[in-house]
Amino acid sequence: MYRQPFPRRLYIGGILYLPLLLFSTANRIIAVHPKISISPSGQSIAAMSSQSQPPSPPLAKKVKHKMELFGDVRVDNYYWLRDDSRKNPQVISYLQQENAYTEAIMSGTKKFEDEIYAEIRGRIKEDDISAPLRKGPYYYYARTLEGKEYVQYCRRPIPNHDAPPSVHDTMPTGPDAPPEHVILDENVKAQEYDFYRIGAFKVSPNHKLVAYAEDTKGDEIYTVYVIDAETRAPVGKPLVGVTSYLQWAGNEALVYITMDEILRPDKVWLHKLGSDQSNDSCLYHEKDDMFSLDLQASESEKFLFIASESKITRFVFYLEVSKPEDGLRVLTPRINGIDTSVSHRGNHFFIQRRSDEFFNSELLACPVDNTSATTILIPHRASVKIQDIQLFSDHLVVYEREQGLPKISIYRLPAIEEPLTSLQGAQAVQFIDPVYSVDPSESQFSSTILRFSYSSLRTPPSVYDYDMITGESVLKKIETVLGGFDASNYVTERKWAAASDGTQIPISIVYQKNLVKLDGSDPMLLYGYGSYEVCVDPDFKASRLSLLDRGFVFAIAHIRGGGEMGRQWYENGKFLKKKNTFTDFIACAEFLIEKKYCSKEKLCIEGRSAGGLLIGAVLNMRPDLFKAAVAGVPFVDVLTTMLDPTIPLTTSEWEEWGDPRKEEFYFYLKSYSPVDNLKAQNYPNILVTAGLHDSRVMYSEAAKFVAKLRDMKTDDNMLLFKCELGAGHFSKSGRFERLQDDALTYAFILKALNMIPTSGSALN
Template sequence: MNSTISPSRPPPMAKKVKHEMEMFGDLRIDNYYWLRDDSRSDPEVLSYLHEENAYTDYSMSGFKPLQDQIYAEMRGRLKEDDITAPIRRGPYYYYKRTLEGKEYVQHCRRLASNIGAPTSVYDTMSTGSDALPEHVILDENVKAQEHVYYIIGAFKVSPNNKLVAYAEDTKGDEIFTVHVIDMESRTPVGMPLVGVTSDLEWAGDEALVYTTRDEILRPDKVWLHKLGTEQAVDSCLYHEKDEMFSLFLAASESKKFLFVTSESKITRFVFYLDVSNPGNGLNVLTPRLDGIDTSVSHRGNHFFIQRRSDECFNSELLICSLDNTPDTKVILPHRPSVKIQDIQLFSDHLVVYERENGLPRITIYRLPAIGEPVERLEGGRTLDFVDPIYSLAMSVSEFSSSILRFHYSSMRTPPSVYDYDMNSGVSVLKKTKTVLGGFDSTNYITERQWATAPDGTQIPISIVYRKDLVKLDGSDPLFLYGYGSYEMCKDPSFEESSLSLLDRGFIYAVAHVRGGGEMGRQWYENGKLLKKKNTFTDFIASAEYLVEKKYCSKEKLCIEGRSAGGLLIGAVLNMRPDLFKAAVAGVPFFDVLTTMLDPTIPLTTSEWEEWGDPREKEFYFYMKSYSPLDNIKAQNYPAILITAGLHDTRVMYSEPAKFVAKLRDVKTDDNVLLFKCELGAGHFSKSGRFERLQEHALKYAFIVKTVKYGLKGRLQAVAFKYGLICEGHDSESFVVHRFMR
């Protein structure tokens, strides 16, 4: 502990510059509008952000031993030298390798001893003395040496396994450069594609299809690039001029077609490109019909179409022939209680990823031989899982194989990769992420509870805790996470960093509030637009339930949300600040009304179908009634930590910056309010794996110490420096003890 006595340091107080905004006769005044700098280079703005960062560092300096301890714990759980479960592509195994002490991964491959697609779940890459040599295709550690931020957003291998195209972002603004290299020699092939997205697919072995964005960073054009030619002569396959729609790419499992989807929040239509003749351009597969959402796969002489509408809100599955796409037939009808999340096609099987009662599942159907008619699907086989709550994710599998690969985890089960033989029903665990430091999954209990919302709706809550530390008598601290937007599912998965809370006696919980997709499409519809407040009241009801059932008390209840989940945190802090001890908001969407009134910035136009268009009076006043920045009050707030990224293009750094400045000026308590803006990152925080652990360590040190000591404002660091609390004698430490926003 630093024993130097330093004077107290007041927090930064941003200057006020009156900025008036009027609409529908309603006048709003934003005294901190000047903090928005689209160029992110204004010296005065940057100076203010530096002041905030310095104040956060100062305020947390007394907690540095704990922060370092938590960081050491998290890093100590990592098996730093490891490989991912190899994926078979033709004659090669592809995988990623991490090295001890290195921030980034190596992309590798190894020639298989047998040729062809895997035929058995026991098919495994040899790493012993008989193994063929490993080839490092790309080492991100070398590429990242000259950059503060480095991330690869796409790594696409050509069909003939000779080339790879990868997209890199060196700033965090999600504007990518695509490089093509020969995999054996690692030499460049042609010139890079600049100013593109990471959405990238091969069209045969000699052409790429990619997308670019307009001035508000909306993916609006799809291009065909022939290797060896200049980007300037690439042909535009489609230009989406409707500002509500964005373009995305997908390759069929058969690799015979590429699909270009144009989608808004409620409508999606699809074009297809024949990979064998990419010069022929796009063909319409499903037409644009307002409110109809379609996605497509291919097998043999059929397209399989997943279709959602107001009537079939949880989707139905249709089929049509390649030469008569308008003539569709339903093969898996709509079921009101079961949502079709996605499908995956194989030469002999169809895998349907579904959701029912808040949990995902996998159902497998055997298909007739390619060329024979496909009738209504019946008699599917559903896989069983051990944990009461869990998460599932698709993985790349070989189309011609009968081996399904999928990812599984739960709140106590580390990420695991399984190969499942769809013919025999045999399942083999291929890899479970190693967690060092004495981790034992049997020490933890997972469960699901249900809170009752004000309108009677039952809200699922996923919970995990350490059974030998938690008492469940109201004295335990609890960390509650929420999101609830875009129909995204925050399924109960393994959060390795959270072990530093769980092993200190914290309970970790996730409230699956409306606006997400956990309980099906209607769950989403009932938490958006003019029903958005259900998201916030669901979260409050979940928190109150956990207090009522003595999982915790108000004095030990901490909450977190990121991005659109940060909006959730900001809204509930204004509504019920008395309910929480501490809050963390990451890259939070705080300035909803001002942002959604500005069509010149990213995401606004495409998200009017998510939040509403405030140029309409009803939406304007509804959004104003919950927008966190507009609803800050002169009241007591809990301790708060807010983070942002200077180069974030999804939520501008200025939204949390303005919220912090206004809250400091208005709130009536002296609880700590900290703001940390990463000046070399964007929406997804720092890029290095150890750097991200530092951010988690800061967050958890803030939470632990706030719950434990509840120190006030700038006095907390002074208390440590004067020896009022001695970090080195913390005898109670083991007793008390994841294109949208």
């Protein structure tokens, strides 16, 4: 759990399901219509917006709050905006005023924004299903219905399910097919709430029960329900106040994780169906506040793995599913600086191990009955990073990264009863785009069929089944994009920009070849992140077509601090090297201008969460370089937050940013923390967003940044702040609601570039 742009992958009955469940918002408590907000002058902002002159922005009151450490004094006049209860009337009033001001400033282009929303929504095939996954006697999939915000979780029996699977298998449909059964309908559940998100959906091994984790606020605190898969009848009482880490331990027990008061996953529990939650047994309590717990199931379904992890250390316990009463056993010991992830097949555990020496990871195996007797299967390679592995009864799939691009390598394993001493003859899966994204998807452990998801900047999300024996690959599902989309109209490129120290930074680029001139006159949106070793791979986003089809160039700067180029790429963008993240981004922007992809007057930038920190930092460093900036749920009050161990995530992230209770880190963090480095200068047009119930980046960081910037900036450019009063970190929960965020962002960018038509269609 960290300040990331994307949530963890969600498996629906075994299906990796991304398109409809990525983001969230809404909770009606304290939601007051923004038009009743009152400006500091006492006049309603909505009323002012109808007058000829633009309304005055809200001015947050100043209350001096002095902070002193290492002889350094900082004054935060807007510290009062932080309210852990989210109920302070003065805070809520200020947020409402900011929302009303944003609405007023954008009111003149509201029709255009609505047209963009309709345009984006018009590309979606509203009635659709995900690629069915064959699992046991059923096909599992998710269905969407026309006009409905949420999904249905479904399954259909497989005729002759004992026959071996094939890449050519298709789920039977039509009047003679076995009937579809809707296990759970989110649309029905969500009727009671303004926000609704399922964070885990787990089918029991015998396929008779389903456990799912439900969040109805956006704060990522879940309630787990167990239902009968056929009748939907509840089984036992719900588990409350838990995380979305949830696994079955056989057919009659669940393992789950809870959090402490700062929302750190710290305890793992065993729950027997039919018993009260108060009687659950605690399998492990992690008391070190630098560590958080993780929970995964082996592909073989014979073991559960509980990991305790910090940013540099990870150690693993295992629980035998058939004997949960035996409790946890140590698989990899706790050794500072050693990071391990594990899997299981037959008589062996497979261990992915990383350290300072083996920074891109090596792969080991050890017998289940002798975990100290390890054998190296794939040695460490300085140029290739092992990202993940996936085990099958006869194959090992290794997800790797080389030169910033993902790879899939497949190894045939010896028979389970044979010794496992080495791997022979890697088989590589081939991809066609110059830049692309590949993600593992759940597959049947006993089969020879690998399922993975593929996408590129011009290729919609696609699900493939790959026969690991024959090498045959079959497209099972590609996201339908309506509205005449033709991938051949778009060009994807990969370029390299030289950073200030000479490091080559990869950039992924896409544009509409019939519209872009590449003479410096084209508008551009440049996206960046650069933290937590996260790989922001170049994947497809249908709503982005609303920019590309207006002649925009879109680019992703794969800057240091991310993981695209291996572990050292991350290490060189954290701690006392964090500024490399920002200077890399600036170097990419300057390169794109030099190569005439855009100009300063046409360059817009965007980042979310820790990427919002990036945006805030580069705006302070080079405000002249950009025309407009969008900072989503931005982590901009870095020093104050990292000095406060009562805020969620702080203690576990001292190994990411540095512990500012130490003088060296204090002054380094202060030197780039966006709130602390705002100054009296001209800034470009800026849109900032936040969520009141965000547990990863508090809404107050964005609020303080905007309030202080309003007071200090010397320009007349737009500075807009929108806080979703019912949202968490991932915006609205409905799939159509979520599109409103993109419509606002695009309307803001086009308004800043003076590209909004005075009449006619939204699409020029």
